[in-house]
Amino acid sequence: MTFEWYISDYLAEFDARNVEFVNYREGCLMTGVQCLFEATGLEYYKNFIVRFGEKYVSDDGMIKGFDVDDYNVDRIRAGTVLFFLLNETGDLCYKKAIDIIMDNLRSYPRTSEGSFWHKSVYPYQVWLDGLYMAQPFYLLYDNAFENCANYNDIVEQFKLVRKYMFCEEKKLYHHAWDEKRALSWADKETGRSPNFWLRAIGWWLMALVDCYDLIKEEAYDHRRVLQDLLNETVSGLMPYREKGSGMFYQLVDLADVEGNYLETSGSAMVAYSLLKGSRNGMLLPEKYAPIAKEILLSIQANMLPWNNGFLSLQNICGGAGLGTHPEQGRYRDGSVAYYLAEKIVPDNLHGAAALFMAYAEYLKSCKLRDDLI
DSSP states (O other), rough: OOHHHHHHHHHHHHOOOOOSSOOOHHHHHHHHHHHHHHHOOOOOHHHHHHHHHHHBBBBBOOOOTTOOOOBBBBGGGGGGHHHHHHHHOOOOOOHHHHHHHHHHHHHHHHHHHSSSSTTTTTEEEEEHHHHHHHHHHHHHHHHHHHHHHHHHHHHHHHHHHHHEEEETTTTTOOSSSTTTOOOOOOOTTOOOOOOBBBBHHHHHHHHHHHHHEEEEEEHHHHHHHHHHHHHHHHHHHHSSOOTTTTBBSSSSOOOOSSSSOOOOHHHHHHHHHHHHHHHTSSOHHHHHHHHHHHHHHHHHHOOOOOOOOOOOOOOOOOOOEEEOOTTTTEEEEEHHHHHHHHHHTTTTTHHHHHHHHHHHHHHHHOSOEEEEO
C-alpha cells in the first residue's frame, strides 16, 4: 500500500496545479498514470488522463505551450498520451494535436547520418534522453497512420547512438554526443560528453523496452536490434549496482567520489526497464526481475519517508544537461562537479513518473505483491 498511498496523494496535488505549459515531465507523469490504468483497470487513472487532456489540449489541437516552430524533442514526449486520449474519448482534437506534433517531427533537424538533434538550441547534439522523448511517439504514429513505413529510420537512430555514445571500456553510455565537436564539453576526438549520468541511461533503457513493444512482431529484425541493445546495456550496467540497496549512483561509475549519491529516478527507470524487459521477452526474467524488485523495495524502505503526514520521495536529481541552459543562461560543462552540484529535489516529476511506471510494471508482472506494502 505504500506506493499506492504516495501515488494517490501525488496525483491529488498534481490535479490541482495549472501549469503554464506542458513539457516532457508532465508527459512522463501521464505515461506513468496510463501504465497504472493498464495494470489495474481502475477508472480513476483513465479519468485523470482525460481531465489532463481537457485542461491542456484545445479544440484546435494545440497543446498548451507547444510551439510549432520550436524543435525540441522534450516537447514531443507529451504527445504519446494523445493516442490514449483519442482511443478512449474519440475526440478529434487529439488527432489534430497528434498531427501537429508529427508535422513538427517531419521537418525536425538531424545530424548528417539522420539522428534528431536534441533541440534546435543544441545543434548537431544527440542526448540519450532524446530517444525516449521522440521515438515512442514516432512509432505510435507510424503504426497508426503510416503502415510502419518508418521502422528503418527509427531503429537506425538507436544504432547511431550505440555507434557514437557507447563506451567499450566502461560498458556504459555517455550522456551526450556532439557531431561537430564544437562544445567545450565534447571530447575533440569522440564528440562525447565526459560522464555517465544515471537518468540519461534510464531514459535510454525505457526507450528500448517501450519501442520494442510498439514494433510489430513480424518486424523481427528491428525488434532484435533493440533486444540486443537492451541486453548489452543491462549487462554493462549491473556491475555498478550498490551492494546494499541494488540502486545506482547519480554518476554511475563513481561510487566513491565524495558527494555522489544513490539517485531515485534513474534507479526506478532501471527497475521499470528490467521488469518490462523480463515480461515482454527481451530479458531473462529469472535473472533480472528479482533485481528490479530489490530496487523497488529499496526505494520503498529508504527513499519514501513520511514527512508532515505525507510520503515524500527523496534523492531525485532536479535536472541535468549540457551547454548553456536556455532559460537560466548558465553553462553546464558535464564535469563530475557539475552533476553533483545539481539540486536534489524531493517529489520531482521525474522521480514520481518513473516510480509510477516501475510500480505499474511490477503489478503487471507479479500477481502476488505482499512484499510491497
